[in-house]
Amino acid sequence: VVVVLDVLRATTTIAYALQAGCRDIIPVEDISEAMRLADTLGKDRTLLCGERGGQKIPGFHLGNSPLEYTPQVVEGKTRLLTTTNGTRALVVAQGAEVLTGSFVNLSMVAARAVADERDLLLLCAGRESRFSLEDTVCAGGLLSRLPEGMYELSDAAVVAAALYRRHSDDLLGMMRASQHGRYLVSLGLERDLSVAAAVDALPVVGRLCEGKVVKA
Amino acid sequence: VVVVLDVLRATTTIAYALQAGCRDIIPVEDISEAMRLADTLGKDRTLLCGERGGQKIPGFHLGNSPLEYTPQVVEGKTRLLTTTNGTRALVVAQGAEVLTGSFVNLSMVAARAVADERDLLLLCAGRESRFSLEDTVCAGGLLSRLPEGMYELSDAAVVAAALYRRHSDDLLGMMRASQHGRYLVSLGLERDLSVAAAVDALPVVGRLCEGKVVKA
Numbered sequence: 001v002v003v004v005l006d007v008l009r010a011t012t013t014i015a016y017a018l019q020a021g022c023r024d025i026i027p028v029e030d031i032s033e034a035m036r037l038a039d040t041l042g043k044d045r046t047l048l049c050g051e052r053g054g055q056k057i058p059g060f061h062l063g064n065s066p067l068e069y070t071p072q073v074v075e076g077k078t079r080l081l082t083t084t085n086g087t088r089a090l091v092v093a094q095g096a097e098v099l100t101g102s103f104v105n106l107s108m109v110a111a112r113a114v115a116d117e118r119d120l121l122l123l124c125a126g127r128e129s130r131f132s133l134e135d136t137v138c139a140g141g142l143l144s145r146l147p148e149g150m151y152e153l154s155d156a157a158v159v160a161a162a163l164y165r166r167h168s169d170d171l172l173g174m175m176r177a178s179q180h181g182r183y184l185v186s187l188g189l190e191r192d193l194s195v196a197a198a199v200d201a202l203p204v205v206g207r208l209c210e211g212k213v214v215k216a
Numbered sequence: 217v218v219v220v221l222d223v224l225r226a227t228t229t230i231a232y233a234l235q236a237g238c239r240d241i242i243p244v245e246d247i248s249e250a251m252r253l254a255d256t257l258g259k260d261r262t263l264l265c266g267e268r269g270g271q272k273i274p275g276f277h278l279g280n281s282p283l284e285y286t287p288q289v290v291e292g293k294t295r296l297l298t299t300t301n302g303t304r305a306l307v308v309a310q311g312a313e314v315l316t317g318s319f320v321n322l323s324m325v326a327a328r329a330v331a332d333e334r335d336l337l338l339l340c341a342g343r344e345s346r347f348s349l350e351d352t353v354c355a356g357g358l359l360s361r362l363p364e365g366m367y368e369l370s371d372a373a374v375v376a377a378a379l380y381r382r383h384s385d386d387l388l389g390m391m392r393a394s395q396h397g398r399y400l401v402s403l404g405l406e407r408d409l410s411v412a413a414a415v416d417a418l419p420v421v422g423r424l425c426e427g428k429v430v431k432a
Binding site (some may be wrong): 133136180 | 292343346347349352371374378382393394
């Protein structure tokens with residue numbers, strides 16, 4: 001079982017889209033592929049969504065802010081999503097049993113991840129292939145919700161769990177101090193950090209199924 | 217400037233070999249290349265050194281334990297070194313100004329790393345491309361010895377510095393608890409952990425120069 005974590009913001013936004021009634025989300029790696037798919041599937045049933053450098057892609061319907069994904073906008077639609085880090089992680093992970101996790105659905109994802117009693121990989125999307133604090137802390141939060149002693153932990157998992165214990169009282173402050181959080185604040189997207197830090201705000205889990213993320 | 221860190225054990229052993237009078241160390245990725253180089257350079261002036269799975273390679277002169285590298289054995293010799301993680305990191309890093317760091321020469325490496333006032337990459341060799349606790353803590357120790365405010369820190373650097381503060385009182389305990397440390401203890405190599413945990417035991421820094429590690 002692989003849990004893909006891209007707290008800022010792809011997997012948070014996926015949770016919001018699913019909760020708002022979005023039919024499914026297709027992660028795609030590049031912009032031209034997203035546009036081609038929109039043509040194939042029909043423009044009336046798809047939404048072009050995503051970001052480059054944190055900002056909405058010109059000509060696309062939606063960016064990568066969770067609060068854009070309201071029922072009026074997304075209900076029943078297929079969302080074609082291309083982002084810098086999160087969709088890449090989803091594409092890499094295909095083939096395994098893949099869930100999308102974030103703080104907003106942490107406990108539900110943890111419950112779902114252990115249900116199969118299989119090996120568990122927490123895939124932190126990071127930022128341009130580098131370590132990111134917020135995804136690692138989220139992985140630690142997920143670990144803290146697993147039954148004690150059920151898994152043998154890697155060094156990385158032990159550190160993630162310790163980081164979560166250290167930051168769990170102030171997840172928003174942790175995100176504001178992180179590299180990616182500071183960058184989003186500089187773009188005027190501070191509200192996305194508050195949304196992403198709301199633990200267990202949404203009762204929904206995404207699951208990758210034949211290339212599409214659907215409600216688990 | 218790149219500092220390659222493979223505390224258990226390649227960069228620790230490199231420090232010991234240089235201190236014992238070894239002429240230079242050539243990192244090579246595979247066993248057959250090491251044997252071919254020994255033939256080319258002459259068997260009387262070279263030593264075949266390294267490990268696979270933590271254990272000495274059959275037919276090689278030395279394994280990867282720091283205490284094997286005594287002046288009687290290595291003085292004036294060229295050491296052909298192939299290990300699972302550390303030599304790979306050294307090969308990858310070639311082209312930059314590369315130093316080899318470990319706890320045993322932490323302060324000297326830090327002083328040397330800042331001397332050029334250039335961007336600094338701390339390359340934790342890890343274990344089979346994965347995160348390792350001991351290399352990250354060592355990176356944090358190096359960061360703690362840099363002038364405050366001289367560098368802008370990545371998320372990974374901030375976490376490494378925090379991990380060092382947490383473990384600096386008991387580096388040996390940290391290594392014993394780490395995945396790689398536990399593995400080496402299971403091979404009967406616990407003494408290598410004690411040697412690797414001795415901060416600033418050796419006044420020597422390795423520097424990669426035309427494919428060879430020499431005294432900086």
